[in-house]
Amino acid sequence: MFARLWQGRRIPLAWLLLTRQPMRLLVALAGIAFAGILMFMQLGFRDGLFDASVTIHRLFDADLVLISPRSSSSVSMAGFPRRRLVQAMADPAVVGITPVHWNLLLWRNPENRATRSILTLGFEPADPLFTDPSLAPKAKLLQDRGRVLFDERSRPEFGPVASWFRSGRTVESEISGQRVRVAGLVALGTSFGADGNLLTSHETYLRLLPNTPPGSIEVGLIRLAPDSDPAEVLARLKRRLPADVRVLTKDGFIAFEQDYWRSSTSIGFIFTLGAAMGFVVGCVIVYQILYSDVSDHLPEYATLMAMGYRLTSLLAVVAREGLLLASFGYLPAYAAGQGLYLVVRNATQLPVTMDTSRATTVFIMILVMCMGSALLAMRKLADADPAEIF
Amino acid sequence: MVRLCGLRHHFGTGPMRRQVLIDINLNVNAGEVVLLTGPSGCGKTTLLTLVGALRQVQDGSVQVFGQELRGASGATRLRLRRRIGMIIQGHNLLRCLSAEQNVQMGADLLGGLSYRVRRDRSREWLRAVGLQDHLSKLPHDLSGGQKQRVAIARALAAKPQLLLADEPTASLDSRTGREVVELLKGLAKDQGCGVLMVTHDPRILDVADRLVQMEDGRLSQGAYAID
Numbered sequence: 001m002f003a004r005l006w007q008g009r010r011i012p013l014a015w016l017l018l019t020r021q022p023m024r025l026l027v028a029l030a031g032i033a034f035a036g037i038l039m040f041m042q043l044g045f046r047d048g049l050f051d052a053s054v055t056i057h058r059l060f061d062a063d064l065v066l067i068s069p070r071s072s073s074s075v076s077m078a079g080f081p082r083r084r085l086v087q088a089m090a091d092p093a094v095v096g097i098t099p100v101h102w103n104l105l106l107w108r109n110p111e112n113r114a115t116r117s118i119l120t121l122g123f124e125p126a127d128p129l130f131t132d133p134s135l136a137p138k139a140k141l142l143q144d145r146g147r148v149l150f151d152e153r154s155r156p157e158f159g160p161v162a163s164w165f166r167s168g169r170t171v172e173s174e175i176s177g178q179r180v181r182v183a184g185l186v187a188l189g190t191s192f193g194a195d196g197n198l199l200t201s202h203e204t205y206l207r208l209l210p211n212t213p214p215g216s217i218e219v220g221l222i223r224l225a226p227d228s229d230p231a232e233v234l235a236r237l238k239r240r241l242p243a244d245v246r247v248l249t250k251d252g253f254i255a256f257e258q259d260y261w262r263s264s265t266s267i268g269f270i271f272t273l274g275a276a277m278g279f280v281v282g283c284v285i286v287y288q289i290l291y292s293d294v295s296d297h298l299p300e301y302a303t304l305m306a307m308g309y310r311l312t313s314l315l316a317v318v319a320r321e322g323l324l325l326a327s328f329g330y331l332p333a334y335a336a337g338q339g340l341y342l343v344v345r346n347a348t349q350l351p352v353t354m355d356t357s358r359a360t361t362v363f364i365m366i367l368v369m370c371m372g373s374a375l376l377a378m379r380k381l382a383d384a385d386p387a388e389i390f
Numbered sequence: 391m392v393r394l395c396g397l398r399h400h401f402g403t404g405p406m407r408r409q410v411l412i413d414i415n416l417n418v419n420a421g422e423v424v425l426l427t428g429p430s431g432c433g434k435t436t437l438l439t440l441v442g443a444l445r446q447v448q449d450g451s452v453q454v455f456g457q458e459l460r461g462a463s464g465a466t467r468l469r470l471r472r473r474i475g476m477i478i479q480g481h482n483l484l485r486c487l488s489a490e491q492n493v494q495m496g497a498d499l500l501g502g503l504s505y506r507v508r509r510d511r512s513r514e515w516l517r518a519v520g521l522q523d524h525l526s527k528l529p530h531d532l533s534g535g536q537k538q539r540v541a542i543a544r545a546l547a548a549k550p551q552l553l554l555a556d557e558p559t560a561s562l563d564s565r566t567g568r569e570v571v572e573l574l575k576g577l578a579k580d581q582g583c584g585v586l587m588v589t590h591d592p593r594i595l596d597v598a599d600r601l602v603q604m605e606d607g608r609l610s611q612g613a614y615a616i617d
Contacts, residue, residue: 008504008505009505010498010505011487011491011494011495011498013484013486013487013495016486016487016491017486020485020486020528021486297484297485299482300482300483300484300485302482303478303482303484304484304495305471306442306444306471306476306478307471307472307476307495307496307499307544307545307548308468308469308471308472308473308474308499308548309499310468386444386471387439387444387445
């Protein structure tokens with residue numbers, strides 16, 4: 001089979017057309033690579049920002065998550081009866097639960113007294129909350145009333161809490177008119193919805209928000225036995241629990257948050273538009289290159305037709321040129337994308353990484369761009385009139 | 391092999407309409423070399439493009455290999471073109487291909503031959519036109535005469551049964567010009583290939599089996615055979 005292909009091989013006309021004009025090829029590849037980089041950047045930012053919206057969500061030590069069906073996102077979590085979480089305990093696969101209070105509270109900057117809303121999670125200090133084991137010893141500090149753990153990655157607008165704390169100062173501030181003391185620092189990270197994070201005990205939380213209905217929580221974490229199938233348990237719990245609670249897997253909980261930002265805000269649209277711009281710019285560049293290539297070689301194409309070459313075989317030459325351009329333009333775009341992601345990660349702390357799905361998406365976009373342009377440039381071939389060559 | 395009967399052709403429409411060929415009757419037989427001469431602009435090249443199935447026949451009859459070209463479909467004309475070798479004044483070599491690769495574009499039209507056979511055939515033809523030392527040169531690096539010889543080799547590499555040549559010796563010196571026409575004539579004799587050649591070159595008129603004069607779109611009736 002391979003031998004026959006080898007025997008039947010022809011002059012690689014598309015390859016030679018491209019490579020015998022190295023300057024033009026270089027310009028074409030630079031243009032395609034530029035479009036590719038633009039798409040990598042915009043899509044990378046978009047996905048990075050969506051990723052950043054679930055910084056906290058990813059940290060939870062949970063296989064399944066209960067939320068209220070009235071919750072729409074991390075900035076508007078509604079409460080549901082804590083009883084539902086206890087009911088979930090009845091399932092044999094469930095090995096642990098953690099009720100979590102979740103709300104945005106007003107934190108007073110201890111330096112300039114300005115207030116700003118901060119995401120506050122309240123939990124039983126003895127319960128596991130995050131998968132990170134370093135939290136457990138710090139959580140013990142919350143057993144005293146009025147103590148909070150402050151996220152050192154919170155935005156500076158909340159005050160120089162972390163540096164004061166490290167220098168040994170007692171940092172006290174006010175939440176909803178209640179005095180709180182910073183008992184320790186944790187490193188969580190900011191997100192779209194929250195500029196900063198606080199962890200506190202169940203008891204302190206209720207003191208800060210005395211109007212919370214008794215027995216109401218915003219998030220219920222459920223841990224399963226290692227050998228159980230989360231999807232199966234999810235279906236069981238859905239059947240068993242009433243409709244005043246929504247059961248999600250941890251991934252589902254993350255997707256729930258991301259969907260909100262994707263569909264209810266303009267962020268997704270803006271960056272998708274940016275990627276589309278890159279696509280259009282790339283199309284224009286590749287079309288220009290292929291069109292002028294076809295125009296320049298029109299008499300030669302006409303000669304080939306006069307010799308008896310089919311129009312389809314000439315169209316195939318242009319198509320192969322498009323394919324070659326796409327492949328060789330993608331490689332530098334991919335490499336530059338990797339480099340730029342590294343720069344962006346270091347500069348913004350956004351979790352921007354090259355994942356396979358984005359790499360594939362951009363390659364397909366470049367391929368479509370090159371083949372579409374080739375298709376348009378082919379129309380010019382119809383002008384190749386073999387009678388004009390004499 | 392070629393049979394023209396009452397062929398007329400005109401360009402343009404309305405008041406701009408201009409007749410370039412008037413009642414052409416001409417036959418080219420297998421193994422015969424026919425030379426077509428005449429002042430420039432008299433319609434010789436138009437005649438070649440019509441015979442070469444590059445242009446639609448408007449009026450009259452053109453038969454090539456017994457196939458009527460008037461009203462023939464694009465596919466039919468394409469099939470015929472593969473059996474016709476064309477040597478063109480402007481060379482029209484592919485600039486991105488070496489001399490050898492250009493010739494191989496002609497050999498590639500032959501189906502069922504392995505790459506090696508096609509390549510060897512291309513080299514043979516280049517040797518036949520005296521370019522064995524320039525196989526890998528690009529057209530850019532070849533002189534006008536050398537390019538012309540590559541174009542000839544390319545036409546011959548496709549094993550044509552009919553050869554149409556437009557001023558094949560125009561840019562060659564007398565010796566190579568001579569060699570080239572001898573080559574074409576040899577091909578006609580050996581392979582029974584018909585040759586229709588447009589030329590102004592008085593030095594090669596003697597290779598013709600028949601000499602046809604053309605003037606103002608008409609063939610002069612005194613078409614005669616010389617020997």
